[in-house]
Amino acid sequence: MPLVHLIHEAYTGIQGLSNDDLRAKTPELKQLVVDFIAEEKAEIANIKSRIGDDPDMEIEKKENLYQKVDALEKTIEEKTDEILLDILPEAFSVVKETAVRFNGNESIEVTANDFDRDLAASGDRIEIKGDKAIHLSTWMAGGNEVTWDMVHYDVQLIGGIILHQGKIAEMATGEGKTLVATLPIYLNALSGNGVHLVTVNDYLARRDSEWMGPIFEFHGLSVDCIDKHEPNSEERRIAYNADVTYGTNNEFGFDYLRDNMASSTEGLVQRKHNYAIVDEVDSVLIDDARTPLIISGPTPKGDQHEFHELKPRVEKLIQAQRKFVTQAISEAKRLFGEDEKNKDGGLAIYRAFRGLPRNKALIKYLSEEGIKTQMQKTENYYMQDQSKEMHIVDEELFFVIDEKNNSIELTEKGIDLITDSGEDSSFFILPDVGGEIAEIEKSGMSEQEQASKKDQLMRDFSIKGERIHTMNQLLKSYTLxxxxxxxxxxxxxxxxxxxxxxxxxxxxxxxxxxxxxxxxxxxxxxxxATQTYATVTLQNYFRMYHKLAGMTGTAETEAGELWDIYKLDVVVIPTNRPITRADHEDLIYKTTREKYNAVIEEIVELTSNGRPVLVGTTSVEISELLSRMLKMKNITHNVLNAKQHQREAEIVLNAGKPGAVTIATNMAGRGTDIKLGHGVVDAGGLAIIGTERHESRRVD
Missing domain, CATH: 3.90.1440.10 (SecA, preprotein cross-linking domain)
Structure with a gap:
């Protein structure tokens, strides 16, 4: 029989229970798990006591016993998975019925236990009256007051089953992924081995732990969020020992690195990695996994640098290159005006691209019809035969930028420009160490003189290497x-x-x-300057979990990659109701000014109909530009970007009200819950205007 039907059957038995009997189900289910693995646990305890009682035991014998412990622990993991699957219908029914009771009542009265009293002492969500505890259905989450108003649909039960099986549940936007996670979290927390819910940012980690936490706490399960506590603190260790732990992917990873650097077991905060549910799993396991997590610390002579000394030279270079690129673009325009297939025009525009690929005038010109094609033809010509002819392109430039490889190289012309008169002409040129050493050895000098010359050469090489590296990093900072x-x-x-x-x-x-x-x-x-102490990639970190699951709205396109790297299946969950969102085709404008003017006109029209508008931008800079344009039109609005993150909860709370205008970077993209105000659905719902495409299709 399908699991959803089994849940419905179990649910009919749960519905009639009193509040106290409903709560009593949790210790009862926990005991079933404990009893099922008791034999193996007892055997492990017995082996460990034998090892402890015999300090003179032979190494080989001890090794064999520890291997036996490892095998037993693996058996315990398998048996735990087996018993959890058996009790799944009952556990899911308990969570669903709890949601129903919080939804239908302002408060739930139960017999108070010590856990209730502890919670009541630290918050105002639970009131203790004599021997009774009153759990209110309204509480604070993410800085806003929320009243519980959710009950699990059948599609959400399916989502919960998929997550428990260690797969990825793809659910459409607004289908309640946060609520779905409560089902497998509760079930897996019954094993006592801890459950981690991983989110993409600290706002969601805090909000979800406060929003969903009361459902678990009603059943005596402890909930905490690592992002609320300082690293390496006792509070963070307590958070990891909670039954349910919320946190961001980076903090989980950094805590693992800090534990690896700890000098004693007392310094460790994490326990064994049991089960993790990753919210926005494609963002965490694919987009963020490109960047390793690194803990760094001070390095000897880290405060000695030449950035300030070399900065004027770099600014001189940038100025000269900018002037040259502007001339090259003008030259290309003139030549293409005479003949649109002019080879010299192609060379001029390709030079400008090699010189400053992010120049705004260049980007604008390349967006004109046929120009980019001409540049690519020129690029293909000069890159053939292993870029044999590329020096012709580069000889006019002061430095060359290879944006794909994120590298910058000074040309001879650039070196001449920044080498002051009277200065060593090889001030920015690395010595040919091999050739110079050969010359020293042929010179017929005494061994002592040779050693001294070689030392001087290596010192010169080191100083110049550092100087050239500093120049390159400064050039990168100005151009990329x-x-x-x-x-x-x-x-x-x-x-x-x-x-x-x-x-x-x-x-x-x-x-x-x-x-x-x-x-x-x-x-x-x-x-x-700093040096690396410890590093781990998110890919390697999440592979340590006994069971890993994920949920997102956009995983199907990455299903192959998620299977190859993490052995995670993607299952698409149907929506509870047909989707009513209307997606329109992209509109393309010739110039940026026309595009932004059209955006402003669209905002005015939509808000006049009483619809809230969310405007998506790709950077802080563009969000602030649109904000200035709206101010000129006297349109009241909020801006949600990296500079305004403290006001996030307040901005999101108001974003769904009639006529509200919110300009946001992709901060508003993942897990942000905009509740629609009164009358908004009738007016047409929330309107979303994307001002441009992001690099990642999934962000859009």
């Missing part, structure tokens, strides 16, 4: 990293903006001197 796009300045510090979530990544720094280069560019304090 833009303020309010890749980073923002807050509290006189450079803070990185996550390209996937649009949020500020607190405490993160670019590696290899790039962060210091950006600090020098923006005239803020240049922090000392």
């Amino acid at each position: 990293f833009e303020r309010d796009v890749e980073y923002v300045i807050m509290d006189s510090k450079i803070k990185i903006v996550d390209e996937q979530t649009g949020r500020v990544m607190e405490g993160r720094r670019y590696s290899d001197g790039l962060h210091q280069a950006i600090e020098a560019k923006e005239n803020v304090k240049v922090e000392a």
Whole structure:
């Protein structure tokens, strides 16, 4: 019989229970799990006591016993999975009935236990009256007051089953993924081994732990959120020992790294990785998995650098290159005006692209019909025969940018420009160490003189290597990293903006001197350089879990990758009702100005009909530009970007009210719950205007 039917059967028996009897189901189910694996647990305890009682035991014998313990622990994991599947219908029914009772009543009265009293002492959601505990159905979550109004549909029960099986449930936007997760979380928490719910940002981790937590706490299961506590603290260890632990992917990963660096077992905060549900699983396991998590620390002489000394030279280079690129674009326009297939025009535009690929005038010109095709033809011509002719393109430039490989190289013309008169002509040129050593050895000098010359050569190589590296990082910071796009300045510090979530990544720094280069560019304090202490990729971290599951609205396109790397199946869950969202075709404009004017006109028209509008942008810079345009039209609006993240809960709360206008970066993309105000559905619902496509289709 299908599991959903078994849940319905079990549910009819649960419905008639009193509140106290409903709560008594949890210890009863926990005991079933304990009894099912009691034999193996007793055997492990027996083996460990034998090892402890005999300190002189032979190494080989001890090794064999520990291997036996490992085998028994594997058996326990398998048997736990087996018993959890057996009690699934009853466990899911308990959660559903709890949701029904919170939904239908302002409060639920039960006989108070110690757990209720502890919770009542630390919050105002539970009232203790004599020997009774009153659980209210209204509480604070994510800074806003919420009244419980949700009950699990059948499609959500299916989603819960899929998550329990360690698969990915793809559910459409608004289908209640957060609620679905309560079912497998409760079921797997009964084993006492802990359940981790992983979210993409700290706002969602805090909100979901506060929003869903009372359902678990009603049944005596402890809930905590690691993002509320400081790293390496006793509070964080307690959070990991809770039955249900919410947190962000990065914090789980960083805690694992910190545990690996701990000098004693007392310093550890995590326990064995049992079961994790990853919310927005494609974002975490694919988009974010490209960047490894790194813990770094101070390095000797880390505060010694040449960024400030070399900055004027870099600015001189940038100025000269900018001037040259502007001339090259004008030249290309003139030549293409005479003949649209002009080879010299193609060379000029390709030079401009190799010089400053992110130049706004160049990007605008390349968007004109046929221009990009001409440039690509030129590129193909010069890249043939292993770029044998590329020097013809590059000889006019001061430095060459290879955007694909994220690399920058100074040309001879550039080196001449920044090498001051009277300065060593090889000031920015690395010595040919092999050739120079051969010359020294042939010179007929004494061994002592040779050793001294070689030392001097290696010192020269090291100094120049560092100098050229500093130059390259400064050039990168000026040409490939833009303020309010890749980073923002807050509290006189450079803070990185996550390209996937649009949020500020607190405490993160670019590696290899790039962060210091950006600090020098923006005239803020240049922090000392750091070195890597520990690193792990999210891919490797999440593979450690005994069971891994995920939920998202956009995983089907990545199903192959998720199976290849994580052995995770994707199951598409049908919607509870047919989707009423109307998706329109893209509108393309010739110029940015026309596009933004059209966006403003659309906003005015939609809000006049009483519809709330959410405007999606790709960067902080564009969100602020649109905000200025709306201010000029006297249109009241909110901006949700990396600089405004403290007001996130308040902005999201008001975003669904009639006529509300919210401009947001992709911060509003993942898991943000916009509730529609009174009369909005009749007016046509929430209107979403995307101002441009993101790099990742899934963000859109």
